[in-house]
Amino acid sequence: xxxxxxxxxxxxxxxxxxxxxxxxxxDFEIVDINANDGSTRTAEYRAINPNGKVPLLAFDDxxxxxxxxxxxLYLAHGSRFLPDDPxxxxxxxxxxxxxxxSHEPAIAVRRSLAIYPERAAQATRExxxxxxxxxxxxxxxxxxxxxxRDWLAxxxxxxxxxxxxxxxxxxxxxxxxxxxxxxxxRWLERVSSLPGHVELDWRPG
Amino acid sequence: xxxxxxxxxxxxxxxxxxxxxxxxxxDFEIVDINANDGSTRTAEYRAINPNGKVPLLAFDDxxxxxxxxxxxLYLAHGSRFLPDDPxxxxxxxxxxxxxxxSHEPAIAVRRSLAIYPERAAQATRExxxxxxxxxxxxxxxxxxxxxxRDWLAxxxxxxxxxxxxxxxxxxxxxxxxxxxxxxxxRWLERVSSLPGHVELDWRPG
Numbered sequence: 001x002x003x004x005x006x007x008x009x010x011x012x013x014x015x016x017x018x019x020x021x022x023x024x025x026x027d028f029e030i031v032d033i034n035a036n037d038g039s040t041r042t043a044e045y046r047a048i049n050p051n052g053k054v055p056l057l058a059f060d061d062x063x064x065x066x067x068x069x070x071x072x073l074y075l076a077h078g079s080r081f082l083p084d085d086p087x088x089x090x091x092x093x094x095x096x097x098x099x100x101x102s103h104e105p106a107i108a109v110r111r112s113l114a115i116y117p118e119r120a121a122q123a124t125r126e127x128x129x130x131x132x133x134x135x136x137x138x139x140x141x142x143x144x145x146x147x148x149r150d151w152l153a154x155x156x157x158x159x160x161x162x163x164x165x166x167x168x169x170x171x172x173x174x175x176x177x178x179x180x181x182x183x184x185x186r187w188l189e190r191v192s193s194l195p196g197h198v199e200l201d202w203r204p205g
Numbered sequence: 206x207x208x209x210x211x212x213x214x215x216x217x218x219x220x221x222x223x224x225x226x227x228x229x230x231x232d233f234e235i236v237d238i239n240a241n242d243g244s245t246r247t248a249e250y251r252a253i254n255p256n257g258k259v260p261l262l263a264f265d266d267x268x269x270x271x272x273x274x275x276x277x278l279y280l281a282h283g284s285r286f287l288p289d290d291p292x293x294x295x296x297x298x299x300x301x302x303x304x305x306x307s308h309e310p311a312i313a314v315r316r317s318l319a320i321y322p323e324r325a326a327q328a329t330r331e332x333x334x335x336x337x338x339x340x341x342x343x344x345x346x347x348x349x350x351x352x353x354r355d356w357l358a359x360x361x362x363x364x365x366x367x368x369x370x371x372x373x374x375x376x377x378x379x380x381x382x383x384x385x386x387x388x389x390x391r392w393l394e395r396v397s398s399l400p401g402h403v404e405l406d407w408r409p410g
Contacts, residue, residue, distance in 0.1 A: 050345075050346045051342075063292070065296075065299060066303070067298070070299040073298050074292075074298070077291045078291075086282045087279075089279075089282075090270055090275055091270075093278050094270060096302075097273075097274050097275050097301075098256065098271070100302055100306045101305045101309075102256060104306075105306075105310070141255045
């Protein structure tokens with residue numbers, strides 16, 4: 001079954017999906033679409049993703065799946081990167097929801113406000129300060145777990161590590177300093193040393 | 206195995222968990238904790254939930270699980286409210302991540318700013334306008350799916366319906382008008398008519 005990934009290369013949410021696909025060794029085709037210039041908000045794109053966001057996974061039978069972490073869970077289903085055991089699986093889910101509610105809206109959004117010129121006007125001092133505090137709290141939560149074990153969920157590397165790695169490893173671009181969080185720095189190194197790891201700029205084929 | 210739910214009764218995120226537990230007919234004990242007065246940010250509470258939020262599920266063997274949607278998925282594992290089929294399961298996940306990223310931060314947050322006096326100072330006109338637009342977009346995405354089928358994920362009611370019901374059914378308290386979204390209104394009625402449904406104020410025992 002041929003699979004297309006609608007994506008923006010420098011989006012961490014899209015990088016998550018490429019990272020999971022690379023680890024699984026699965027073939028896929030990339031369709032580049034710019035999420036900053038309104039291209040994901042056109043009627044044409046909304047016909048395939050009503051929420052107007054990337055990434056989106058599209059199969060040649062017409063099925064589509066949105067939400068980066070839902071895509072990661074679907075792709076990893078039955079693989080060594082997603083536990084069968086209900087409790088270990090619950091811990092993967094816990095990290096993925098943490099990522100979308102407490103981590104991405106601070107760490108990824110602050111990066112986005114810092115690096116995209118078209119967003120600079122929204123980067124008020126008050127907002128940037130608030131995002132810095134929220135992002136540091138998210139990093140503290142990660143560090144508390146990673147002080148005691150090598151991977152976010154118990155038992156070995158899972159999609160939780162890939163999905164949290166994406167924006168954490170770019171946190172510096174958003175003005176975050178990881179030095180106060182040594183367990184997070186060591187974990188980043190551990191994730192990027194896994195066989196099959198790919199960098200942000202990697203593309204298939 | 207005895208299970209405790211650390212929760213705040215009028216929080217939709219906590220209501221999700223009670224709703225799932227009620228539908229499953231599972232016994233649990235409630236520990237009330239106020240998320241607005243700083244009680245979830247104390248060192249004592251952070252020792253059991255480092256992210257300082259409710260709900261939190263705690264088992265008598267010391268295990269804990271945070272994140273409302275991760276709790277719902279764990280509780281419903283193996284039940285009729287969570288599909289085994291990987292694609293149907295992926296669609297449940299897609300809605301749950303949509304809820305935490307695109308729905309709750311608009312619809313629940315606007316309600317919170319509107320109803321809790323201690324948050325009133327943060328309810329600036331600009332912020333309330335922005336949240337109204339974002340919440341209406343989330344309702345539009347739901348309506349587009351629910352125009353074609355009875356439940357959010359294909360195949361019957363799932364935890365996706367319970368988790369999205371929680372804050373959607375209180376959207377009026379946040380100043381949202383559901384009249385422009387008849388498929389959402391009909392779906393709310395459908396969810397609340399399921400046998401085993403409980404209201405926001407329900408408590409076990």
